[in-house]
Amino acid sequence: MNRVILIQATIFLIFLLGCTHEPSLPPVKPVSSYKTVTPSCATCPTDLLCANVDDIVITTSTTFKACEPQPSGQGSFVMDPSFCYIWTPNGQQTDIVTTCIVACNGSICDSTYITIYPPMPVDTMPTGVPCKEDVIYFEKDVLPILNQSCAYTACHNTASAAEGVILDNYSKVISTGRVKPFNLSKSKIYEVITKNDPDDIMPPPPSPKLTTIQINIIAQWILQGAKNEMCDINSQPCNTVNISYATYIKPALASCTSCHRAGNAGGGINLDSYAGMKAAADNGRLYGSISWTPPYKTMPQGSAKLGDCTIKKIKSWIDAGAPNN
Numbered sequence: 001m002n003r004v005i006l007i008q009a010t011i012f013l014i015f016l017l018g019c020t021h022e023p024s025l026p027p028v029k030p031v032s033s034y035k036t037v038t039p040s041c042a043t044c045p046t047d048l049l050c051a052n053v054d055d056i057v058i059t060t061s062t063t064f065k066a067c068e069p070q071p072s073g074q075g076s077f078v079m080d081p082s083f084c085y086i087w088t089p090n091g092q093q094t095d096i097v098t099t100c101i102v103a104c105n106g107s108i109c110d111s112t113y114i115t116i117y118p119p120m121p122v123d124t125m126p127t128g129v130p131c132k133e134d135v136i137y138f139e140k141d142v143l144p145i146l147n148q149s150c151a152y153t154a155c156h157n158t159a160s161a162a163e164g165v166i167l168d169n170y171s172k173v174i175s176t177g178r179v180k181p182f183n184l185s186k187s188k189i190y191e192v193i194t195k196n197d198p199d200d201i202m203p204p205p206p207s208p209k210l211t212t213i214q215i216n217i218i219a220q221w222i223l224q225g226a227k228n229e230m231c232d233i234n235s236q237p238c239n240t241v242n243i244s245y246a247t248y249i250k251p252a253l254a255s256c257t258s259c260h261r262a263g264n265a266g267g268g269i270n271l272d273s274y275a276g277m278k279a280a281a282d283n284g285r286l287y288g289s290i291s292w293t294p295p296y297k298t299m300p301q302g303s304a305k306l307g308d309c310t311i312k313k314i315k316s317w318i319d320a321g322a323p324n325n
């Protein structure tokens with residue numbers, strides 16, 4: 001009998017001791033417990049995203065608060081009657097928002113971290129927004145470097161994901177490349193591309209180190225906030241006045257000469273000499289092939305079409321009589 005009372009008293013004491021502690025903020029959870037919320041359109045003024053704190057019993061007495069300063073300027077959280085925190089983007093979200101919510105019921109608290117990625121659906125990409133010269137764009141400037149040097153098979157493409165790092169799309173570059181917008185020294189991706197130790201540097205030897213120019217592009221992008229702004233490269237001003245054969249046409253079409261030179265003149269076309277280029281310009285085949293106009297063969301053979309601006313410049317030179325200028 002006494003023993004039972006003793007055990008009960010001990011349990012009660014432990015219980016009391018447990019209760020004397022102030023409810024404290026729960027420990028930060030591992031990244032795997034982050035909830036990721038992505039707005040579903042590019043301008044989501046009314047898209048409501050509900051971040052439920054589901055590890056705790058939610059009753060009318062549950063309280064919620066943000067455990068980190070709430071992100072400002074891109075939207076805001078409000079509590080709705082069904083006890084979930086609603087993130088309402090204001091349509092201008094360009095940064096990654098990571099925030100933490102604490103829900104408390106009596107002395108029991110739990111936290112949920114959520115990361116909200118800016119929207120990037122391809123079908124709503126703005127067209128006609130000219131690229132600004134002083135802005136580094138993720139898709140236009142950063143992604144090609146990562147695709148060339150990091151995001152391939154056995155390394156950091158989505159399928160391989162070496163060490164969990166995926167560098168072939170914006171949200172994964174931010175999360176797994178551990179990019180801290182505006183902060184170079186806290187951005188893991190910047191740290192590893194600038195390491196000197198061959199054991200730590202990325203890409204690892206024997207792959208060549210990124211060039212200074214490439215490193216600067218990534219650095220500038222992070223310092224500008226590691227945003228995912230879009231611009232339309234085709235709406236850049238395209239100067240088609242006074243196009244020179246020597247300084248523009250010849251270098252712009254230099255890659256064609258691998259198949260169009262003396263001794264290897266595909267289709268009988270030699271683009272390695274002015275005379276040959278002039279002939280193809282005059283008979284319409286040059287413009288027909290690069291503008292992919294039927295019935296001409298599409299050139300460059302087996303490769304992507306030349307850029308719109310390049311094609312316009314070549315056309316302007318042809319229209320001017322394809323001079324040897």
Ligand code: HEC
Pocket residue numbers: 253255256257258259260266267268269271280285286289290295296297298299300301302306
């Ligand atoms: C990989 C080799 C290769 C490359 C690179 C290449 N071509 Fe061609 N091109 C050919 C071959 C082969 C033909 C003949 C195709 C045929 O007749 O089926 C041809 C045909 C043409 C023709 C004649 C088309 C027609 O329908 O009359 C033009 C003009 C031409 N190429 C221009 C270019 C230009 C300009 C470039 C670079 C922007 C280029 N080519 C790059 C292989 C190439």
